[in-house]
Amino acid sequence: LFFVFLFYYMFFVVLIFFFFLMIRRPPRSTLSSSSAASDVYKRQVSTQSTGNGMMAFMSRLLVPLVLLCPGTCQPNILLFFPDELRYDWLSSDVYYTNHDLPLAVPNLQALLRQGVSFSRAFVPSPVCAPSRACLAAGREYDWAGQGENAASSEFDGDFDLRQPTYMQQLQRLGYWTMVTGRDDLTKRTGPGLDGGYHTSELGFNASFRCAGSVDVTGGECGGFDHGAAPCRGNWSKESQRFHLVHDPYGAYLASQPVSNVSVRERYNASNYFELAVARYDELYSRGEYDSAAWYAIPDTLPFEQDHYQDDWIGRQAVRLLEEAPSRRPWFLEVSHQAPHPPMDITPAMEAGMAGRATGWPAAYDCVDGPLCSDSAVQRMRRNYASKIERLDALLGNYLDVIAARGELNTTVICVASDHGDMLADRNGTAKSKPWNSAAMVPFSCSGPGIARGEVVHSPVATLDLAATLVELAGGTPVAGMNSSSLLKTLHDPTVVPTRRAVFSGLGDFRSVVLNVNASVAFRLVCCNGACPGGSSEDRREMVRRGSGIEVHLFNIMGREYERGSVGRVAGRFEPPWADFAVGHTYDTVLRELAALLPGAVSYTHLRAHETPEHLVCRLLLEKKKKKTKKLSIGNIDMLDCDGMKTLA
Numbered sequence: 001l002f003f004v005f006l007f008y009y010m011f012f013v014v015l016i017f018f019f020f021l022m023i024r025r026p027p028r029s030t031l032s033s034s035s036a037a038s039d040v041y042k043r044q045v046s047t048q049s050t051g052n053g054m055m056a057f058m059s060r061l062l063v064p065l066v067l068l069c070p071g072t073c074q075p076n077i078l079l080f081f082p083d084e085l086r087y088d089w090l091s092s093d094v095y096y097t098n099h100d101l102p103l104a105v106p107n108l109q110a111l112l113r114q115g116v117s118f119s120r121a122f123v124p125s126p127v128c129a130p131s132r133a134c135l136a137a138g139r140e141y142d143w144a145g146q147g148e149n150a151a152s153s154e155f156d157g158d159f160d161l162r163q164p165t166y167m168q169q170l171q172r173l174g175y176w177t178m179v180t181g182r183d184d185l186t187k188r189t190g191p192g193l194d195g196g197y198h199t200s201e202l203g204f205n206a207s208f209r210c211a212g213s214v215d216v217t218g219g220e221c222g223g224f225d226h227g228a229a230p231c232r233g234n235w236s237k238e239s240q241r242f243h244l245v246h247d248p249y250g251a252y253l254a255s256q257p258v259s260n261v262s263v264r265e266r267y268n269a270s271n272y273f274e275l276a277v278a279r280y281d282e283l284y285s286r287g288e289y290d291s292a293a294w295y296a297i298p299d300t301l302p303f304e305q306d307h308y309q310d311d312w313i314g315r316q317a318v319r320l321l322e323e324a325p326s327r328r329p330w331f332l333e334v335s336h337q338a339p340h341p342p343m344d345i346t347p348a349m350e351a352g353m354a355g356r357a358t359g360w361p362a363a364y365d366c367v368d369g370p371l372c373s374d375s376a377v378q379r380m381r382r383n384y385a386s387k388i389e390r391l392d393a394l395l396g397n398y399l400d401v402i403a404a405r406g407e408l409n410t411t412v413i414c415v416a417s418d419h420g421d422m423l424a425d426r427n428g429t430a431k432s433k434p435w436n437s438a439a440m441v442p443f444s445c446s447g448p449g450i451a452r453g454e455v456v457h458s459p460v461a462t463l464d465l466a467a468t469l470v471e472l473a474g475g476t477p478v479a480g481m482n483s484s485s486l487l488k489t490l491h492d493p494t495v496v497p498t499r500r501a502v503f504s505g506l507g508d509f510r511s512v513v514l515n516v517n518a519s520v521a522f523r524l525v526c527c528n529g530a531c532p533g534g535s536s537e538d539r540r541e542m543v544r545r546g547s548g549i550e551v552h553l554f555n556i557m558g559r560e561y562e563r564g565s566v567g568r569v570a571g572r573f574e575p576p577w578a579d580f581a582v583g584h585t586y587d588t589v590l591r592e593l594a595a596l597l598p599g600a601v602s603y604t605h606l607r608a609h610e611t612p613e614h615l616v617c618r619l620l621l622e623k624k625k626k627k628t629k630k631l632s633i634g635n636i637d638m639l640d641c642d643g644m645k646t647l648a
Contacts, residue, residue, distance in 0.1 A: 115446025157188025
């Protein structure tokens with residue numbers, strides 16, 4: 001009876017498909033005639049609209065078939081997505097670090113052993129909102145419409161909803177899509193008092209979203225009517241004074257009385273929201289955000305563990321899993337706050353680090369200031385580790401719920417992050433810098449059909465998760481995405497990822513990784529002016545060249561950090577630590593890099609005092625100006641998307 005039903009149902013679907021093709025008319029562009037978009041982009045939008053309409057129509061017809069074979073036709077997907085988790089803090093075996101961490105993360109380590117890990121995964125932009133926008137849209141930094149993390153007078157600061165998201169595609173493929181935590185896709189306006197602002201438009205069926213860290217207590221916007229009328233005011237330090245509850249986690253804190261008398265009296269706080277405000281005021285009184293005062297914190301967060309933000313996020317994740325439909329594939333993104341600063345941990349977490357005050361890896365090239373003292377580095381890194389261990393315990397809760405649902409063998413679990421943290425490397429903290437500590441993250445997937453215990457060392461982009469998850473669900477990424485699926489590599493790690501070059505950028509710097517072979521992958525870092533975290537020698541070289549561009553070139557294979565830019569001797573790479581591929585000279589590699597950039601010009605166009613590497617950097621930094629028409633998305637120039645495809 002099942003096959004009889006299936007035959008007639010598919011026959012009906014095919015008839016409707018051809019009927020739809022015969023009667024449909026070419027859709028009008030979604031952009032008004034006054035838009036400054038190029039004809040190319042209009043054609044792209046038109047194609048997307050047609051494709052999305054057809055996909056939505058057909059996917060609704062196919063949903064009954066998905067429900068007939070739950071958990072077998074399409075796997076469930078759990079995306080475990082901490083904030084600010086750098087690449088070298090999970091496994092020395094996978095991530096080629098020179099240190100063994102005294103870190104207890106059994107669940108994360110088990111996932112690494114059970115799946116495929118990518119040891120050199122770069123984020124499209126090393127800061128929260130742009131990186132997450134790139135992943136959601138499946139687009140590179142210069143095309144995703146999110147130029148900066150915080151809002152400005154020029155830019156809205158939220159994800160541009162004219163772009164399709166991979167979550168919407170999963171919905172059309174029959175998935176029940178969920179999110180909890182700080183997804184930062186409405187960074188400026190916040191998630192709303194009920195957490196639901198633009199949630200359905202982004203492509204989620206259910207959610208428990210929240211703001212992140214200091215934003216919960218004031219920060220970028222506020223007001224009790226926030227969900228209905230999002231705040232549009234610019235962020236400033238003065239706005240920190242307007243401490244209004246404006247997200248679900250803040251509302252939860254406001255509902256919890258402070259029972260500890262000494263804590264209540266010390267901070268003059270009757271509930272945990274007031275306590276959070278007072279604690280942040282205390283940290284600000286000690287120093288600026290991202291300073292040693294917010295990293296090497298000498299005391300503990302005066303919170304009971306249940307009120308810690310990641311524990312709240314964890315409870316919402318469990319609730320979403322328990323309430324997910326049982327006869328429909330689901331997707332859940334758990335977007336944790338940790339290990340994002342401040343490096344503030346609870347007394348319970350502090351107790352869990354007993355006997356491990358030292359032994360954490362030293363910062364590299366940290367030579368000046370309070371950040372660089374051994375005690376400060378050990379303290380901040382111990383607290384960072386404590387946050388990661390708490391995440392691992394919460395991950396164990398999710399795995400238990402999935403197992404209780406009987407779905408552990410039909411669920412794909414991926415681990416990644418939006419960016420890393422400098423943790424005093426190069427005299428810096430936080431992110432927003434081009435170096436590996438901020439730009440590289442863990443990236444691993446495990447589950448049905450995925451190889452076990454394998455490591456892929458070819459450079460990849462985390463935004464490739466978008467295409468990978470869509471293909472895993474049985475779909476094809478929509479036109480306009482330049483995310484490249486890694487599904488074939490997950491099935492068979494001997495299959496080299498198709499992406500030839502991996503791009504990353506933010507503000508005035510860009511980088512590109514060129515994958516040469518199994519032992520060589522060159523990373524070119526270009527900064528318009530001095531690189532953040534660069535050395536005085538680098539700045540002197542930039543001045544000597546007279547180009548205004550600081551340039552770095554590294555081989556990232558088999559090296560932990562960017563120490564030692566590649567030098568040129570007789571036209572060959574000869575750093576002391578690597579045997580580079582025969583036949584790849586300095587100029588040859590730079591020519592290959594230049595050829596990947598839109599509108600690349602010949603070496604005959606070198607300017608006075610300009611070296612080949614400076615030419616490539618100039619093209620990389622100016623690529624938005626090459627063959628570009630203005631598109632009114634966040635006032636960011638966007639490239640012809642046909643050219644964008646060639647970059648992957």
